[in-house]
Amino acid sequence: MDLGLKDKVVLITGGSKGIGLACARAFAIEGAKVAIVSRDPANLARAYEELRQEGLHVHRTRADLHEPHSAADIVEEVTTAVGPIDVLINSAGAARRYDPEALDADAFRATMEAKYFPYIYPQQEVLRRMAERIKTGESTEPGTIVNIIGMGGKIASDIHIAGGAANAALMLATVGLAHYYARYGIRINAINPGSTLTERVEEAVKLEASRQGIDSADALARGQAKVPLGRYAKPEEIADVALFLASRRASYVTGAIVPMDGGSTPLI
Numbered sequence: 001m002d003l004g005l006k007d008k009v010v011l012i013t014g015g016s017k018g019i020g021l022a023c024a025r026a027f028a029i030e031g032a033k034v035a036i037v038s039r040d041p042a043n044l045a046r047a048y049e050e051l052r053q054e055g056l057h058v059h060r061t062r063a064d065l066h067e068p069h070s071a072a073d074i075v076e077e078v079t080t081a082v083g084p085i086d087v088l089i090n091s092a093g094a095a096r097r098y099d100p101e102a103l104d105a106d107a108f109r110a111t112m113e114a115k116y117f118p119y120i121y122p123q124q125e126v127l128r129r130m131a132e133r134i135k136t137g138e139s140t141e142p143g144t145i146v147n148i149i150g151m152g153g154k155i156a157s158d159i160h161i162a163g164g165a166a167n168a169a170l171m172l173a174t175v176g177l178a179h180y181y182a183r184y185g186i187r188i189n190a191i192n193p194g195s196t197l198t199e200r201v202e203e204a205v206k207l208e209a210s211r212q213g214i215d216s217a218d219a220l221a222r223g224q225a226k227v228p229l230g231r232y233a234k235p236e237e238i239a240d241v242a243l244f245l246a247s248r249r250a251s252y253v254t255g256a257i258v259p260m261d262g263g264s265t266p267l268i
């Protein structure tokens with residue numbers, strides 16, 4: 001299936017690890033021009049080298065996307081170095097989990113800064129430029145955005161209330177902006193992963209293991225056994241759906257939120 005992604009400029013926030021890195025690999029294999037962003041130069045260098053050894057090239061940029069002006073800077077840098085952005089994949093998030101009784105207003109604010117704004121800042125900057133290119137006739141091919149959000153925005157969990165609230169807000173922003181920007185042909189969709197085998201989940205598994213007084217392998221097996229499909233997702237499975245949503249094969253899909261939790265949440 002030709003996804004039509006060859007030579008498309010794809011900016012992937014959080015592209016140095018986990019789901020974002022899997023997306024970087026998947027888009028690069030399709031022949032897209034990929035730029036990855038994250039905070040830690042060591043993570044960026046590791047991802048760059050890993051992909052280079054697979055024969056893939058990405059542009060890398062360091063930024064902390066919780067800073068309001070960082071998005072404008074990286075979008076400008078990537079536009080100059082690689083080209084105007086056709087696809088934005090938002091996957092830079094790091095919401096902490098809190099005991100509900102430790103949840104004060106500062107924890108809610110910190111969580112919005114860790115998960116909500118690092119998606120909103122690049123999205124708004126990229127949308128502004130995508131719409132401008134269509135309005136001025138500079139391009140006739142509208143861009144597209146895929147937000148990697150999380151099932152925690154649909155189902156409240158005691159230890160993920162602040163992160164879940166950020167996810168719920170991101171879902172609302174996704175469908176609302178998709179509704180508005182459809183007039184320019186710009187499509188915005190989201191994926192809601194359930195537990196996916198990245199470092200983030202490894203940490204959550206360790207925490208669960210110490211809570212239950214078991215080892216990590218047992219905690220992982222117990223967690224996976226609760227999933228109807230019998231296992232957690234692999235990052236590359238999330239990346240495959242992001243590829244499809246960003247491709248011309250999904251040209252009439254916008255405002256969709258795709259659950260990828262192995263059937264855990266029977267919710268319409």
Ligand SMILES: NC(=O)c1ccc[n+]([C@@H]2O[C@H](COP(=O)([O-])OP(=O)(O)OC[C@H]3O[C@@H](n4cnc5c(N)ncnc54)[C@H](OP(=O)(O)O)[C@@H]3O)[C@@H](O)[C@H]2O)c1
Binds near residue numbers: 149
């Ligand atoms: N894995 C799961 O089970 C799961 C489930 C549901 C939803 N999600 C969501 O999916 C997204 C990706 O998760 P993941 O598991 O792939 O996480 P991960 O392995 O921890 O990767 C997160 C990536 O984001 C970057 N990052 C974090 N905060 C950033 C910031 N403020 N500015 C720039 N870069 C930042 C990290 O690199 P640096 O540390 O170098 O900045 C890293 O590249 C997250 O939003 C997460 O909430 C994940």
